[in-house]
Amino acid sequence: MLAVLLPNLFLFPSAARAATPTLDLAVELDPATRRLAVQADLSPAARDYRFELHEALEVTAATAGGKPVAVRPAGRHGFIRTWQVALPPAAERLHLEYAGTLPALDRTLDHRDVVQGLSPVASAEGSFLPSGGGWYPRPAALFAYNVTLTVPGNQRALVAGRLKSEELPGDGSDRYRARFEFAQPADGIDLMAGPWVVREKMMPRASTEPVRLRTYFFPDLDAIPGLAEGYLDDSQRYLERYGKEIGTYPFTEFSVVASPLPTGFGMPTLTYLGADVLKLPFIRATSLGHEVLHNWWGNGVYVDFAQGNWSEGLTTFMADYAYKESESAEAAGAMRLGWLRDFAAVPAGDHQSLADFRSRTHGAAAAVGYGKAAMLFVMLRDMIGAEAFRSGIRAFWQSQKFRTASWSDLQAAFERASGRSLEAFFKQWINRAGGPAVRITAADVRHTAGGARLTLAVEQNAPAYALHLPVQLVFPDRAEMRWIDVDKARQAVTLDVAAMPTGVRLDPELQVWRLLGQEQLPPILRQWVIARNPYLAQASAAADVREASVALAQRLFEVSPHAIAPGEITKGSGPVLLAGLHADVDAALERAGLPPRPERLAGRGSAQVWTVAVPAGPPVAVVSARDAESLRALLRPLPHYGAQSWLVFEGARLVERGVWPAPAPLIPVRGAP
Numbered sequence: 001m002l003a004v005l006l007p008n009l010f011l012f013p014s015a016a017r018a019a020t021p022t023l024d025l026a027v028e029l030d031p032a033t034r035r036l037a038v039q040a041d042l043s044p045a046a047r048d049y050r051f052e053l054h055e056a057l058e059v060t061a062a063t064a065g066g067k068p069v070a071v072r073p074a075g076r077h078g079f080i081r082t083w084q085v086a087l088p089p090a091a092e093r094l095h096l097e098y099a100g101t102l103p104a105l106d107r108t109l110d111h112r113d114v115v116q117g118l119s120p121v122a123s124a125e126g127s128f129l130p131s132g133g134g135w136y137p138r139p140a141a142l143f144a145y146n147v148t149l150t151v152p153g154n155q156r157a158l159v160a161g162r163l164k165s166e167e168l169p170g171d172g173s174d175r176y177r178a179r180f181e182f183a184q185p186a187d188g189i190d191l192m193a194g195p196w197v198v199r200e201k202m203m204p205r206a207s208t209e210p211v212r213l214r215t216y217f218f219p220d221l222d223a224i225p226g227l228a229e230g231y232l233d234d235s236q237r238y239l240e241r242y243g244k245e246i247g248t249y250p251f252t253e254f255s256v257v258a259s260p261l262p263t264g265f266g267m268p269t270l271t272y273l274g275a276d277v278l279k280l281p282f283i284r285a286t287s288l289g290h291e292v293l294h295n296w297w298g299n300g301v302y303v304d305f306a307q308g309n310w311s312e313g314l315t316t317f318m319a320d321y322a323y324k325e326s327e328s329a330e331a332a333g334a335m336r337l338g339w340l341r342d343f344a345a346v347p348a349g350d351h352q353s354l355a356d357f358r359s360r361t362h363g364a365a366a367a368v369g370y371g372k373a374a375m376l377f378v379m380l381r382d383m384i385g386a387e388a389f390r391s392g393i394r395a396f397w398q399s400q401k402f403r404t405a406s407w408s409d410l411q412a413a414f415e416r417a418s419g420r421s422l423e424a425f426f427k428q429w430i431n432r433a434g435g436p437a438v439r440i441t442a443a444d445v446r447h448t449a450g451g452a453r454l455t456l457a458v459e460q461n462a463p464a465y466a467l468h469l470p471v472q473l474v475f476p477d478r479a480e481m482r483w484i485d486v487d488k489a490r491q492a493v494t495l496d497v498a499a500m501p502t503g504v505r506l507d508p509e510l511q512v513w514r515l516l517g518q519e520q521l522p523p524i525l526r527q528w529v530i531a532r533n534p535y536l537a538q539a540s541a542a543a544d545v546r547e548a549s550v551a552l553a554q555r556l557f558e559v560s561p562h563a564i565a566p567g568e569i570t571k572g573s574g575p576v577l578l579a580g581l582h583a584d585v586d587a588a589l590e591r592a593g594l595p596p597r598p599e600r601l602a603g604r605g606s607a608q609v610w611t612v613a614v615p616a617g618p619p620v621a622v623v624s625a626r627d628a629e630s631l632r633a634l635l636r637p638l639p640h641y642g643a644q645s646w647l648v649f650e651g652a653r654l655v656e657r658g659v660w661p662a663p664a665p666l667i668p669v670r671g672a673p
């Protein structure tokens, strides 16, 4: 339907805007009794109008053109009931009144329950009426709205949109009332209420209205020194950054709202994050920017879910990944390795294409929807250049603002910006599941008049991908990066070089989405966590140390480990955990013929953990501690660091962590001097 409207939108923007139906709601919510009463006024898209309401809500009045109309049941699915009303010929506006007692907030829910449950819930400690929860009649797929919220004076409430007016309790009223307007076409309304303390800061903008920044924090959260101010300042920083990078922030408010549940939602003009999450020190540096950016991607340009969700990948690329890039090249490289490592861990049968990605429901989907999609943008920028990429982003925003867009709209924007066809690129990365397994099988060099010519034999599994691949040329005194293009299962690529390289490495910095070889996957603790057949080797004899080691192994492994003698560890048939006191661990490693304690860990902290890749035999992870108490201190923190290869702890506090480097194999160049 939108596609049909496009020519009109272009020629008659005001007429098209008038076509967006508006929903007016007057909402009264008493969180303590969970009573919700709503008056709704709307112009339905069809005269035979069907709408959905939660089963807890009963329609108490319905009129059209001032006359009562009949509302009839028309089916149900789950907790949602569908209602039907026929508008009389002359009437345009429908007035509905409905009320009921909402389900209670269940604090034992986790994020997934909340995302999947979608039922509106209320309580004095917090209420959440999600857009899909059937708490308002939806006039059309996209609609504008005006919402007036009334709650008891000790509560505050909001929906996404511009705050038009606000009445605080006092002056004869013991209520809080706020009126919001969302003038752009929205695809739903989320309502939140809670016993919040509200803080505000105005962010000036040169060419347009200021942005009202707010925190809605529970009193104990608000009381943490500097926390609310920090969120206001950082929100401003992100809004300014993305305003410059993409285009003017399309709204006039941005609020950080505390949830009693461990949720993380980005909505237009606000983010709704669990109060416990908001306390975590790294959230302001990562998740906040990600959620701010969703005001452009997802809530500013909508996702055509039928064709795959592009917004998580673009948001991850321009937020999480961009922050790593500005930190250091190593940090960005570690994030790319993380994506490829997660992808390598997905069984081939579970591979999904980007076109099929809707949202994060399980790890395999996240590896594609976040990792592969973000890497697509890394590869695209490498291919068309940073300048064309930047103008493509800006053009996509300008042309798709408040519209529903798909991967093909992104493709069109980047094609215009770069002046080249990106059909093959988008087609393979969006429509194909999995990724290429590509390798250099031989490298030969011979002298030419002007220097030397290098010939690379490049192979990949059929059907071949068209790949723009970085190749590192290694010379005795330096290294140099060159790019090659391949699109066949077996292909010879020639490069003219000034001097004779001694070796080459394919994509050593992991800039291309692909299936990594085993040698490029550093051993990380997750391999032990998920091991089906793990072993525990006790390096020490002392009873308290052995007891702590068993407890630790049971915490770390998802299944109970078999016992194995320290002298036998290279003979286990699954990942081995070697645990004990420092001197005993050193002796056990030596007896087993394994590499000694890594230098960068020796003598540090009260406990050290590291993984060892054993060339022939099961992988070994080592936990080495000063005493039994230092081992026991790891019980709580250790399982949280599955993505790491090594850790240093002081008591239960992590001091340092890291992933072992896993360099791309060096392919020797034949014919080199």
Ligand SMILES: [Zn+2]
Residues within 6 Å of the ligand: 266, 290, 294, 312, 315
């Ligand atoms: Zn996101």
